[in-house]
Amino acid sequence: MSAPSIAVRVSEVAAVTPLVKRFRLEPESGGRLPAFSGGAHIAVEMQDGAHRRRNAFSLMGSPSDTTGYVIGVRRHDNGRGGSRYMHERVTPGTMLRIAHPANLFPIDGRARKHLLLAGGIGITPLVAMAEQFARDGQPFELHYAARSPEHAAFADELLERFGPAVHTHFSAQGRRLACASLLAEQPLGTHLYVCGPETLMDEAFASARALGWPEQSLHRERFAAPARGLPFAVRLARSGRRVDVGADQSMLEALEAAGAPVASLCRGGACGQCETRVLACDGTLLHADHYLSAAERGAGGKVMPCVSRFAGRSLTLDL
Amino acid sequence: MTITFRRETFRDDYNFSNSAVGIRRFPFPFDRDHYMYAVNIEPHVKGHPGTIYESLIDVDEHYVAEMQDRALVLAEDPLRSQSLPHMELAGWDLLELLMEQLAAGYPAHFELRRSGKRWRWVNRPLGIDDTFVFGAASTLPYGPMEYITRQAQGDFCILDQRDGNLWMDAGMVTTQADWSLDFDLGMNFMEWHAPVPRAHEMGVFDRALKFMLNLGQGQPMRRFNWTMTVNPRLDTSPETYPKWGPDRRSVTADNVGDKVHLRVELQSFWRLPRSNAIVFPIRCYLIKLEELVTVPKWARRMHRVLRDLPPDLVDYKGLTRWRPIAVDYLAAFDDGAATSPGIWPD
Known part of the structure; x- marks a missing residue:
């Protein structure tokens, strides 16, 4: 079961770069939205023709501002269509439904200093964190890596807002982010938060581990958008029904559309909430989550329908 | 709704009791005639008027007396309220949650007015009218958690979430069933539950932790726990054991109905x-056995639960010494008739 969704109205849409738009969402009925914590995200419901999508977007406004939420959306033309829908169909005045904020990339309040590393659109959750640290007087540094200034959405306003705490690294200008040297100069008690391409997150973590940073000090945004794939079908053991999963649809979305909802939270393979038992599988489960262990995958008894898919003759779920 | 607050004590002369209305709204925890652990968690949603679910943060006729008792405990032992430095923000979250719930549930008694960050809080039963700046601890007489939990019934543990675990890093604990915040402070979920018998083998805590880590905002949950206490004493803590432990020997067939209390904890969980x-x-x-037996269904069921409780749970809950006396007392109210499902009186 989930908390009821919240009705919001899009109050502002701004093109920040050719690929990134910023949206401000305000409560439809006035009043306040729930407060949130830096690193939190919301799931936005989109009725795209016959498909109802739910995409997760990090909140990038100030956690103190409960009059509206701000999200930044990068357009992925090869994605499943959620970001394209946001870019093409959502305008000021559009009504949307969103879930309550949830945080799978939380701040560790014990840190003596917070080091934020962003690559590309990975900047969004780190903006809210920076706002929170600035408000609470906690030491932080924000490093933003992008190809060039034109690709670095929000960089100018971040520099203006947080001044010397913000550092940009543009590879096209020969100033690539050097994780190892940056981490080497950090004081003891620093926590690292990194969000961006897998390569950046892996490099930052590898550098930190090589320097002996404790695992508890390393934080990364885990969830990934579900990928497109080939269509397939699942059978629901309890009702005997068959549910078709389209190429642009996740298994979770298909189950929801078929009226067989599964409890979910991150919708990105991180939290484990939508874990579903597999009763029979004649084919291959295409696991794409970060949640199941190698042993659990090997056993083949569980699947995370938010991101994982199936190829083969038949798949039967305990639903 | 206006509540008439009782003048009563939870120590010394122990003149606590429930009114007839208070008995009817008591949260009897057993939905069947025997008891075993279960992850008995359900959504914490509002229920019928006249039950403890009328408001999600319940205020009842014992409110003022309980807050006075808390102040006495804290005066003797300030470590019953502790908050590690990184938990202040959570304290503000709790202050907001409780003020909103109290003001919405009991407008005759509590009032919250916000003007940006400047908040005015009126608590009429306790005679408080304070104006403060939300987020600025220097504008309150105590830290935010201690300030508001001196004004709310029940204990409060605030759990930090990190590294795939929950850590007891702040709390206000003065009405506890023999556990110590000062001892557990800084422990994680598995560490502070380590002494509980049976449940680990049943995998209860693995499942419960996984569930708690995914607890959603705006979606509070609840469960019951229970034990029994001799005398209506809220503060049954390890720190004060010499004051109440020996009372277990004072139960007799003549005083059992007045002295032995069923102690029910309504535990709820809220993402801040x-x-x-x-x-x-x-x-x-708390409810005295002589109050409880005025509800025939509860009397029959209480007798069966207590009679058939496994010995390790009897020991863990500290009932060993006087349980036979209480079972004999309750047996007189159990005619063997079937009981209806669920917890509510017939």
Whole structure:
């Protein structure tokens, strides 16, 4: 079961770069939205023709501002269509439904200093964190890596807002982010938060581990958008029904559309909430989550329908 | 709704009791005639008027007396309220949650007015009218958690979430069933539950932790726990054991109905929005056996539960010494008739 969704109205849409738009969402009925914590995200419901999508977007406004939420959306033309829908169909005045904020990339309040590393659109959750640290007087540094200034959405306003705490690294200008040297100069008690391409997150973590940073000090945004794939079908053991999963649809979305909802939270393979038992599988489960262990995958008894898919003759779920 | 607050004590002369209305709204915890652990968690949603679910943060006729008792405990032992430095934001979350719930549930008694960050809080039963700046601890007489939990019934544990675990890093604990915040402070979920018998083998805590880590904002949950206490004493803590432990020997066939109390904890779980911490209010309700047996269904069921309780649970809950006396007392109210499902009186 989930908390009821919240009705919001899009109050502002701004093109920040050719690929990134910023949206401000305000409560439809006035009043306040729930407060949130830096690193939190919301799931936005989109009725795209016959498909109802739910995409997760990090909140990038100030956690103190409960009059509206701000999200930044990068357009992925090869994605499943959620970001394209946001870019093409959502305008000021559009009504949307969103879930309550949830945080799978939380701040560790014990840190003596917070080091934020962003690559590309990975900047969004780190903006809210920076706002929170600035408000609470906690030491932080924000490093933003992008190809060039034109690709670095929000960089100018971040520099203006947080001044010397913000550092940009543009590879096209020969100033690539050097994780190892940056981490080497950090004081003891620093926590690292990194969000961006897998390569950046892996490099930052590898550098930190090589320097002996404790695992508890390393934080990364885990969830990934579900990928497109080939269509397939699942059978629901309890009702005997068959549910078709389209190429642009996740298994979770298909189950929801078929009226067989599964409890979910991150919708990105991180939290484990939508874990579903597999009763029979004649084919291959295409696991794409970060949640199941190698042993659990090997056993083949569980699947995370938010991101994982199936190829083969038949798949039967305990639903 | 206007509540008439009782003048009563939870120590010394122990003149606590429930009114007839208070008995009817008691949260009897057993939905069947025997008891075993279960992850008995359900959504914490509002229920019928006249039950403890009328408001999600319940205030009852014992409110003022309980707050006075808390102040006495804190005066003797300030370590019953502790908050590690990184938990202040969660304290503000809790302050907001409780003020909103109290003001919405009991407008005759509590009032919250916000003007940006400047808040005015009126608590009429306790004679408080304070104006402060939300987020600025220097504008309150105590830290935010201690300030508001001196004004709310029940204990409060605030759990920080990190590294795939929950850590007891703040709390206000003065009405506890023999556990110590000062001892457990800084422990994680598995560490502080280590002494509980049976449940680990049943995998209860693995499942419960996984569930708690995914607890959603705006979606509080609840469960019951229970034990029994000799004398209506809220503060049954390890620190004060010499004051109440010996009372277990004072139960006789003549005084058992007045002395032995069923002690029910309504535990709820709430995700706190600004801090991503979880607050775990543990609200303690007491009822004397002689009050409980005025509800025939509860009398029959209480007798059967207590009679058939496994020995390790009897020991863990500290009932060993006087349980036979209580079972004999309750047997007189159990005619063997079938009981209806669920917890509510017939």
